[in-house]
Amino acid sequence: MGRQKNEPPPALKSPLETSSQERARAANLGSVAEGRLKLYDPQADNVRKFLDLLGRKINRPLALSFAACVHCGLCAESCHYALARPDDPTMTPAYKADQIRRIFKRHKDWTGRIIPWWVHARYPRDDADLNLLKNIVFGACSACRRCTLNCPMGVDTAALVRFTRGLLTELGIVPEGIFNVNRDQWETGNQMAVTEEDYLETIAWVREELESETGIRGIEIPVDRTDCDFLYVINPREIKFDPRSLSDAARIFHLAGEKWTLPKRGWDMTNYGLFSGDDSLGAYIAENVYQAAAWLRSGRIVISECGHGYRSTRWEGYNWAGRDQTVPTESVVITLVRYLRQGRIKVDSAKNPEPVTFHDSCNIARSGDLVEEPRWVLRRVCADFREMEPHGRENFCCTGGGGLLSTPEYRSLRLEAAKIKAEQLQATGAKLVCTMCHNCVDGLADVIKHYKLNLKVVQILELVSRALASGNVQS
Amino acid sequence: MSPFLRVLENEVQIVALLFLASVYVFRILWILRFEPTRERTRPAGSKREGIAYSLLSISMPWSMEALRKKPGFYVQFLIFHLGVTAAIAATFIIPYRPELFRTKAVVLLFQIIIGAAFVVGLMRLRRRLRNPAVRLISTPDDYFSLILMILYFAAAVLAVPNRFPTAEWTLVLFFGLTAFFLVYVPFSKISHYLYYPFARYVLGKTLGHRGVFPIKEAKEETAFGPPEK
Ligand code: SF4
Ligand code: SF4
Numbered sequence: 001m002g003r004q005k006n007e008p009p010p011a012l013k014s015p016l017e018t019s020s021q022e023r024a025r026a027a028n029l030g031s032v033a034e035g036r037l038k039l040y041d042p043q044a045d046n047v048r049k050f051l052d053l054l055g056r057k058i059n060r061p062l063a064l065s066f067a068a069c070v071h072c073g074l075c076a077e078s079c080h081y082a083l084a085r086p087d088d089p090t091m092t093p094a095y096k097a098d099q100i101r102r103i104f105k106r107h108k109d110w111t112g113r114i115i116p117w118w119v120h121a122r123y124p125r126d127d128a129d130l131n132l133l134k135n136i137v138f139g140a141c142s143a144c145r146r147c148t149l150n151c152p153m154g155v156d157t158a159a160l161v162r163f164t165r166g167l168l169t170e171l172g173i174v175p176e177g178i179f180n181v182n183r184d185q186w187e188t189g190n191q192m193a194v195t196e197e198d199y200l201e202t203i204a205w206v207r208e209e210l211e212s213e214t215g216i217r218g219i220e221i222p223v224d225r226t227d228c229d230f231l232y233v234i235n236p237r238e239i240k241f242d243p244r245s246l247s248d249a250a251r252i253f254h255l256a257g258e259k260w261t262l263p264k265r266g267w268d269m270t271n272y273g274l275f276s277g278d279d280s281l282g283a284y285i286a287e288n289v290y291q292a293a294a295w296l297r298s299g300r301i302v303i304s305e306c307g308h309g310y311r312s313t314r315w316e317g318y319n320w321a322g323r324d325q326t327v328p329t330e331s332v333v334i335t336l337v338r339y340l341r342q343g344r345i346k347v348d349s350a351k352n353p354e355p356v357t358f359h360d361s362c363n364i365a366r367s368g369d370l371v372e373e374p375r376w377v378l379r380r381v382c383a384d385f386r387e388m389e390p391h392g393r394e395n396f397c398c399t400g401g402g403g404l405l406s407t408p409e410y411r412s413l414r415l416e417a418a419k420i421k422a423e424q425l426q427a428t429g430a431k432l433v434c435t436m437c438h439n440c441v442d443g444l445a446d447v448i449k450h451y452k453l454n455l456k457v458v459q460i461l462e463l464v465s466r467a468l469a470s471g472n473v474q475s
Numbered sequence: 476m477s478p479f480l481r482v483l484e485n486e487v488q489i490v491a492l493l494f495l496a497s498v499y500v501f502r503i504l505w506i507l508r509f510e511p512t513r514e515r516t517r518p519a520g521s522k523r524e525g526i527a528y529s530l531l532s533i534s535m536p537w538s539m540e541a542l543r544k545k546p547g548f549y550v551q552f553l554i555f556h557l558g559v560t561a562a563i564a565a566t567f568i569i570p571y572r573p574e575l576f577r578t579k580a581v582v583l584l585f586q587i588i589i590g591a592a593f594v595v596g597l598m599r600l601r602r603r604l605r606n607p608a609v610r611l612i613s614t615p616d617d618y619f620s621l622i623l624m625i626l627y628f629a630a631a632v633l634a635v636p637n638r639f640p641t642a643e644w645t646l647v648l649f650f651g652l653t654a655f656f657l658v659y660v661p662f663s664k665i666s667h668y669l670y671y672p673f674a675r676y677v678l679g680k681t682l683g684h685r686g687v688f689p690i691k692e693a694k695e696e697t698a699f700g701p702p703e704k
Contacts (some may be wrong), residue, residue: 060509060678068670071611071617072604074548076539082608098612110505111616117613119664149690150541152533152552153667154675185682197531276515315685318515325516337701369686373701393690394540411668 166277237257275403286317307361400443525683558592
């Protein structure tokens with residue numbers, strides 16, 4: 001039997017999985033006991049709680065995005081889900097946003113309160129409705145903000161999606177994978193639950209490997225050094241799965257004669273508060289980084305290559321934490337631009353002869369400020385750099401954004417939507433796709449594997465490190 | 476002109492307009508009741524430029540990929556809103572500057588603009604009914620507002636010659652619909668134009684501050700390289 005009209009794809013029928021929540025309750029974790037990590041309570045009046053939260057947390061930009069949509073349907077042209085499933089009207093951004101917009105209208109809007117059927121205003125009936133909402137906002141949107149930039153009315157659908165995620169997270173109605181990472185960040189201060197011992201051991205190991213690999217004596221990866229030019233904050237993936245990234249950074253910093261340090265605490269710049277919509281988690285993690293910089297009296301904060309980490313630490317984190325930014329906070333790509341401009345490192349583009357294309361992370365290009373900078377670096381370190389189309393602010397999501405890589409239940413739908421990205425990648429004819437985001441590395445690798453593309457994912461630090469000319473000596 | 480039409484063209488319109496204005500004041504107060512957000516980061520761009528860009532983006536269809544892909548959509552948008560402007564202008568011209576519509580060319584110009592908007596209205600209705608994605612998100616209010624607009628354009632085409640001695644019913648229909656509109660608009664999706672400047676302003680402010688707006692092309696670098704951060 002074919003799919004019923006307007007019926008959501010099977011991935012969006014996932015039930016609420018709470019076994020991790022049960023374990024967290026049984027273990028009486030500190031974050032649970034202190035009420036920071038919220039658990040699902042089937043006995044509670046969750047619909048009422050949801051409405052109360054909505055009324056309390058909504059702000060002016062969100063209210064305007066709720067009110068301003070004219071249902072023109074133009075946003076369907078910009079969403080990779082809608083483009084990859086042209087026969088499925090439930091994938092248009094406006095439809096997804098309408099699932100929360102109808103609650104807003106019923107709860108807050110005049111017409112929706114008086115004649116709800118006239119504007120399709122409706123309250124959720126029960127927890128099953130809230131679970132369906134969870135599947136839509138966590139499973140059918142990577143919060144890439146492509147539709148936002150293509151809405152003539154200025155409706156920020158991605159912001160509405162994040163807002164809804166935040167309300168559901170407060171009720172524990174959240175995909176299990178997202179819950180697990182939230183828990184780890186609350187409990188350990190980093191999203192992969194890396195212990196301090198593992199962290200320090202890995203750093204020592206990376207340093208030794210780097211020294212023996214390059215033959216450069218005296219390379220350091222300092223931890224908790226005070227009064228440095230900058231504090232370097234990283235993605236836990238660099239400790240757990242991909243130490244090459246940290247190693248490349250350490251090598252480049254050493255050759256540039258940089259005075260830098262990692263912190264012992266507050267080193268994770270990733271932030272699941274962005275994905276889960278939990279501003280208090282967002283504030284807690286970002287604040288760890290800011291406090292580390294203050295305590296170590298660092299001149300600036302440098303963020304390694306990570307899209308959502310950059311957005312969270314450079315932009316949203318200060319707002320979540322209610323802290324005015326006093327320390328310059330930049331992406332490591334800006335640091336690389338500075339080194340190249342000042343001649344502190346020398347590069348030879350012939351060392352990267354393969355055709356390279358660049359994938360813009362949504363969180364950096366559409367919610368941040370860096371589009372030209374990574375290209376400026378790549379043109380210096382690669383012999384054959386080529387754009388993919390569209391690119392920059394208009395690039396398509398790697399499909400792993402918005403925490404979707406932590407939600408296996410939505411993987412089939414995500415990879416179906418990835419058809420758009422796969423076609424985009426293939427058309428470049430490149431052999432390497434470079435990105436300045438660890439999350440995009442995994443998202444793109446999944447797309448490449450699924451669509452059997454002949455491509456490898458690399459990052460900017462890796463290409464710069466490879467391009468380092470032999471004339472580099474520590475300055 | 477019958478006394479009924481005279482009252483409908485004047486007093487009724489003024490009362491309806493006052494009603495619209497007062498409901499709008501409440502709408503604006505309603506928006507302002509929601510907490511504004513405060514930006515605490517150092518800028519990478521200019522709020523002012525972002526706001527200007529955001530507000531003007533509707534006059535730069537090339538700035539949105541979706542409109543580049545569907546230029547016809549933009550042309551329809553222009554015609555439809557020109558028609559709205561012309562019809563609204565007619566509601567003031569007929570009672571206060573009727574001599575303007577004694578010039579045949581002016582009447583014809585208005586009829587062409589409003590007639591084209593009428594056709595676009597029908598095309599939009601067809602799209603709303605036939606495109607599954609648009610149909611799914613359409614509410615009774617969306618259909619009613621659009622049908623009302625189509626009727627209004629039709630009435631305006633008939634009314635602009637201002638032939639009250641021979642065809643007063645066209646004017647009664649036009650001004651009757653206008654009065655109904657003025658009362659209905661603040662409760663319908665047609666009030667989107669009230670939200671438009673606010674929504675675009677807040678988006679432009681945030682994205683301007685971050686250097687996302689005005690949208691920059693990822694382009695070949697200049698001799699100066701990327702902007703200083
Ligand atoms: S979100 Fe914007 S583009 Fe999409 S239907 Fe609403 S007004 Fe149109
Ligand atoms: S934010 Fe991205 S994924 Fe989500 S609805 Fe908009 S275009 Fe689609």
